[in-house]
Amino acid sequence: MSEREDAAAVSDLTTRRRGRPRRTESDAVGTRDRILVAAREEFSERGYEKTSVRGIAKAAGVDSALVHHYFGTKEQVFEAAVEVAAAPALGARDAVVEGPLEDVGERFTRFIFGVWENPATRMPLLAVVRSAVNNETAATVFRRLVATQLLRRIADQLELPDAELRAELAAAQLVGTAMLRYVIKVEPLASVDVEQIIARVAPVVQNHLTGP
Structure with a gap:
């Protein structure tokens, strides 16, 4: 995903969040943990090159924009994992x-x-x-x-x-x-x-x- 696509995804997430109940800190921690668990499993099964942010998001049951929001690029997700x-x-x-x-x-x-x-x-x-x-x-x-x-x-x-x-x-x-x-x-x-x-x-x- 390009930097322009990353920015668009985050912008889309911000737009869709309007009007939603505010997430609690525990919600954020739980989401981050799910993403990290999913990322570790994806990297293990597919390797770094074949793993995508979209695949991690799907495995974690979240929008790919949330992965970018919490961690940034795929390299940053890998480093966190x-x-x-x-x-x-x-x-x-x-x-x-x-x-x-x-x-x-x-x-x-x-x-x-x-x-x-x-x-x-x-x-x-x-x-x-x-x-x-x-x-x-x-x-x-x-x-x-x-x-x-x-x-x-x-x-x-x-x-x-x-x-x-x-x-x-x-x-x-x-x-x-x-x-x-x-x-x-x-x-x-x-x-x-x-x-x-x-x-x-x-x-x-x-x-x-x-x-x-």
Whole structure:
């Protein structure tokens, strides 16, 4: 949808709202939540490129103008959906950066696999990753969120000249392993007990973060 069409849709919504009872704050929150749930499902099933604002609106049972009203463009809807999906995980990220550097590798590893092992956070994350893998716009949104909300905080704790590179290499180790286990489902990695994976991967992550 073009910017002109976006503006027309919002204008149309404003016109049709005249004479209607005023929406309460709880109504607005409920509508936003429905849109985000629908957006996450649409991005998961169709990928970023094939998902449209109109499709999200239809799945949420609202007018497409409401999607634009609350979130803006499709990219902004995707970013909001990513933030909601990542919120439970990011809420626990302080556990990674707090504590001695001697075992930060294990904390980081347990954090990442804890997110993937939990069905409540794994399914939304799968939707995000699948979209990010296939579309640069989606990848940029995901990359920005991960960099600002997680990797930068870990790098700040290292206090080393190449701290950002170290944090990114550690993340690459973990993301690659998670992709093979949860997305591509390569055996026996997909079926082995997660504690075995943590025991083998954590020392590698620790070396990336604090090794010579």
